[in-house]
Amino acid sequence: MDLQELKAVAQAEQERQKSVRVHCCTSTGCRAADAMGIYGNLKQAVTDHNLEDRVEVVGVGCMGFCGRGPLVQVDPDELLYEEVTPDQAASIIEAMDGGTAQPIQGDVNHPFFARQMRVVREYSGKIDPERIEEYIAVGGYESLHKAIYEMTPAEVVDQISKSGLRGRGGGGYPTGLKWATVAKMPEGQKYIICNGDEGDPGAFMDRSILESDPHLVLEGMAIAGYAVGANHGYIYVRAEYPLAIARLQKGIQQAKKYGLLGSQIFESPFDFKIDIRIGAGAFVCGEETALIQSIEGGRGNPIPRPPYPAQKGLYDCPTLINNVETLANITAIIRNGADWYSSIGTDNSKGTKIFALTGKIRNNGLIEVPMGISLRQIVEEMGGGVPDGEVKAVQTGGPSGGCIPRSMLDTPVDYDSLRKVGSMMGSGGMVVMDDSTSMVGISQFYMEFCRGETCGKCVPCRTGTVQLYAMLTKILKRQATKDDLAKMEALCEMVRDTSLCGLGQTAPNPVLSTLKYFREEYEELLIEPEYLSDLNGKEAPQEVNA
Amino acid sequence: MSPTATTSAVEPTAKKEKAAKPDLRFKRLDITMKRQQYAPDALIEVLHVAQEAFGFLEEDVLQYVAHGLKLPLSKVYGVATFYHLFSLKPNGAHTCVVCMGTACYVKGGDKVVEKLQAELGIELGETTPDGKVSLMAARCLGACGIAPAVVFDGTVGGKLSPEEAVAKVKVWEGEG
Numbered sequence: 001m002d003l004q005e006l007k008a009v010a011q012a013e014q015e016r017q018k019s020v021r022v023h024c025c026t027s028t029g030c031r032a033a034d035a036m037g038i039y040g041n042l043k044q045a046v047t048d049h050n051l052e053d054r055v056e057v058v059g060v061g062c063m064g065f066c067g068r069g070p071l072v073q074v075d076p077d078e079l080l081y082e083e084v085t086p087d088q089a090a091s092i093i094e095a096m097d098g099g100t101a102q103p104i105q106g107d108v109n110h111p112f113f114a115r116q117m118r119v120v121r122e123y124s125g126k127i128d129p130e131r132i133e134e135y136i137a138v139g140g141y142e143s144l145h146k147a148i149y150e151m152t153p154a155e156v157v158d159q160i161s162k163s164g165l166r167g168r169g170g171g172g173y174p175t176g177l178k179w180a181t182v183a184k185m186p187e188g189q190k191y192i193i194c195n196g197d198e199g200d201p202g203a204f205m206d207r208s209i210l211e212s213d214p215h216l217v218l219e220g221m222a223i224a225g226y227a228v229g230a231n232h233g234y235i236y237v238r239a240e241y242p243l244a245i246a247r248l249q250k251g252i253q254q255a256k257k258y259g260l261l262g263s264q265i266f267e268s269p270f271d272f273k274i275d276i277r278i279g280a281g282a283f284v285c286g287e288e289t290a291l292i293q294s295i296e297g298g299r300g301n302p303i304p305r306p307p308y309p310a311q312k313g314l315y316d317c318p319t320l321i322n323n324v325e326t327l328a329n330i331t332a333i334i335r336n337g338a339d340w341y342s343s344i345g346t347d348n349s350k351g352t353k354i355f356a357l358t359g360k361i362r363n364n365g366l367i368e369v370p371m372g373i374s375l376r377q378i379v380e381e382m383g384g385g386v387p388d389g390e391v392k393a394v395q396t397g398g399p400s401g402g403c404i405p406r407s408m409l410d411t412p413v414d415y416d417s418l419r420k421v422g423s424m425m426g427s428g429g430m431v432v433m434d435d436s437t438s439m440v441g442i443s444q445f446y447m448e449f450c451r452g453e454t455c456g457k458c459v460p461c462r463t464g465t466v467q468l469y470a471m472l473t474k475i476l477k478r479q480a481t482k483d484d485l486a487k488m489e490a491l492c493e494m495v496r497d498t499s500l501c502g503l504g505q506t507a508p509n510p511v512l513s514t515l516k517y518f519r520e521e522y523e524e525l526l527i528e529p530e531y532l533s534d535l536n537g538k539e540a541p542q543e544v545n546a
Numbered sequence: 547m548s549p550t551a552t553t554s555a556v557e558p559t560a561k562k563e564k565a566a567k568p569d570l571r572f573k574r575l576d577i578t579m580k581r582q583q584y585a586p587d588a589l590i591e592v593l594h595v596a597q598e599a600f601g602f603l604e605e606d607v608l609q610y611v612a613h614g615l616k617l618p619l620s621k622v623y624g625v626a627t628f629y630h631l632f633s634l635k636p637n638g639a640h641t642c643v644v645c646m647g648t649a650c651y652v653k654g655g656d657k658v659v660e661k662l663q664a665e666l667g668i669e670l671g672e673t674t675p676d677g678k679v680s681l682m683a684a685r686c687l688g689a690c691g692i693a694p695a696v697v698f699d700g701t702v703g704g705k706l707s708p709e710e711a712v713a714k715v716k717v718w719e720g721e722g
């Protein structure tokens with residue numbers, strides 16, 4: 001395949017596509033409400049009404065507004081239908097033939113959509129993720145061609161550095177710097193790993209990218225391979241994401257058939273193959289050194305760094321590990337240039353970020369916004385606020401992050417601002433909580449998570465999380481005193497400062513941040529120590545036992 | 547059902563069974579291991595296939611894999627017990643996996659669990675005594691937009707009230 005042939009595939013696909021495309025979401029969220037039944041009925045209705053020559057039904061990836069799913073959108077008219085049921089599906093087609101559509105009509109200009117800036121999710125929900133031709137028709141694999149034929153590897157690395165892109169997997173490490181480190185290692189076997197473990201509860205953007213636009217990630221990995229001198233990539237996906245895995249498998253096969261992956265890509269000397277590795281349910285495997293152990297077939301125990309994977313990673317070779325969303329940004333940067341990319345976002349956080357907006361909020365789903373947008377804009381304007389009561393806090397960053405109180409909703413969303421208020425960007429989970437949520441309960445919830453997910457290798461994390469969980473339970477049961485609270489705080493700091501990997505180092509964050517902003521909730525649950533000493537030898541009264 | 551389900555003998559009975567009657571499930575393991583060229587780092591892949599074929603990872607299956615990949619049994623056991631998705635005990639005929647991720651928790655996933663536990667009379671991670679239903683927890687299904695979510699025999703259900711969840715499980719209880 002050369003560029004002309006790629007363009008010919010694109011053109012043939014554009015000519016094939018019908019003038020009216022009925023996009024039916026077939027991603028996991030909507031599938032749970034029988035999106036596949038809707039898809040089948042839509043197709044049947046097109047046949048029944050003899051509309052095949054101008055209308056086609058396309059199974060697409062996630063459109064973002066998952067809370068209102070299943071979604072169907074008719075393009076180019078931009079008619080959006082929400083909460084569609086299979087028996088309403090036919091009426092959407094009938095509406096093109098003089099009938100009326102039954103499902104609730106959505107608004108494509110709703111702030112939920114209008115405030116977004118789509119770079120990574122540009123074609124998510126618009127193309128069929130199972131057909132590479134649709135990806136090629138919107139310019140897919142042209143960036144890979146451009147990188148191979150118009151740029152040296154060093155120039156590619158340079159563009160990524162200049163773009164200011166930072167890792168979307170949690171740490172926010174500058175991507176260009178990481179690429180440059182691997183590129184500088186002596187020639188020889190090197191690997192690319194795409195981290196698709198997405199263990200953060202409450203985050204599903206990586207899954208959505210893989211399900212909705214798998215080639216975007218595959219192409220990003222290939223460009224990374226070219227840039228750092230690697231010919232082999234692994235994509236590690238958690239087993240809980242079967243649809244993402246299936247679509248990746250299909251994507252890899254199709255790309256190989258077109259000569260876009262495999263040996264001599266675009267008839268150049270560049271070879272790059274991609275294998276899938278499937279996780280087996282362990283949050284800690286998202287940590288890069290643990291992930292490497294897992295790909296090698298072992299237990300996912302983190303190991304101390306340095307040496308960093310960039311120097312000594314998979315099978316002891318230099319390895320570049322990037323998150324799914326990070327890699328999904330690459331093609332756009334190569335296509336539009338570093339200057340374009342760095343014009344989006346804030347000084348230290350460039351580009352857009354996808355957030356999973358969930359919890360007690362009117363509009364649930366995925367949003368892609370430029371860095372620097374305020375939490376208030378996200379929660380109140382896009383999210384429509386909480387259904388009843390008021391926002392109490394927004395939890396960002398999952399188990400490694402913290403809760404930001406209502407009074408700080410004007411905080412801009414970028415790596416540094418979130419850190420300043422004691423939380424984290426993390427992978428982009430954003431769980432909104434209202435007044436009915438107990439902050440101590442949330443802390444206990446996260447500690448239960450960390451207690452269950454610690455790999456057990458180092459003592460502060462293994463026993464610290466168990467103790468912290470017990471102390472939080474004691475507080476919730478109204479059996480703890482001021483002393484206990486002080487001990488718990490000290491233990492939080494100890495676990496944070498002495499654990500080996502990010503899991504233990506950040507496990508106390510939810511507790512520390514809720515203590516910082518919602519201390520009175522903890523204190524209300526405490527009992528007086530004198531009261532306890534009064535109990536000496538006597539039976540505890542009812543309330544204490546409750 | 548399974549010829550290997552009742553034994554825990556040191557001598558892998560499964561192999562004896564195999565000699566007597568070729569067990570297609572072991573054949574499947576053989577094919578998988580061969581395709582991976584018996585590489586020790588294919589262990590997790592092979593265990594996935596084994597779990598799918600046998601339903602759970604019994605000791606003689608672990609031994610069989612250890613032998614095939616030329617790994618010590620301790621390593622195979624160590625890996626099988628590290629990952630939450632691998633199960634060393636058989637599951638019920640039906641599985642109900644409740645999401646316990648943050649989004650689901652905030653939207654009442656804990657209430658769904660309480661109600662299911664009460665209905666089935668078992669705790670999370672257990673199987674009903676008649677072997678019909680296993681109740682399990684997942685960390686996050688990635689369907690947080692439709693929280694709270696539960697997977698009933700592989701099919702995700704979203705925005706579930708505790709009552710709706712119980713109704714789904716009741717259908718299974720009525721069977722047979």
Ligand SMILES: Cc1cc2nc3c(=O)[nH]c(=O)nc-3n(C[C@H](O)[C@H](O)[C@H](O)COP(=O)(O)O)c2cc1C
Nearest residue numbers: 167168169195198199286287288322323326502503
């Ligand atoms: C306990 C733990 C879990 C993690 N889970 C993930 C994950 O699920 N996905 C991910 O991309 N990064 C995860 N990370 C971060 C990775 O270790 C790594 O920093 C990241 O994949 C690097 O990619 P990036 O530079 O593109 O962000 C985790 C880190 C820790 C400490």
Ligand code: SF4
Nearest residue numbers: 455457458461501504
């Ligand atoms: S901090 Fe926790 S998860 Fe990380 S290596 Fe230590 S015990 Fe394992």
Ligand code: FES
Nearest residue numbers: 025029030062066
């Ligand atoms: S899963 Fe259908 S819109 Fe997100």
Ligand code: FES
Nearest residue numbers: 645647650687690
């Ligand atoms: S928290 Fe339940 S699906 Fe994500």
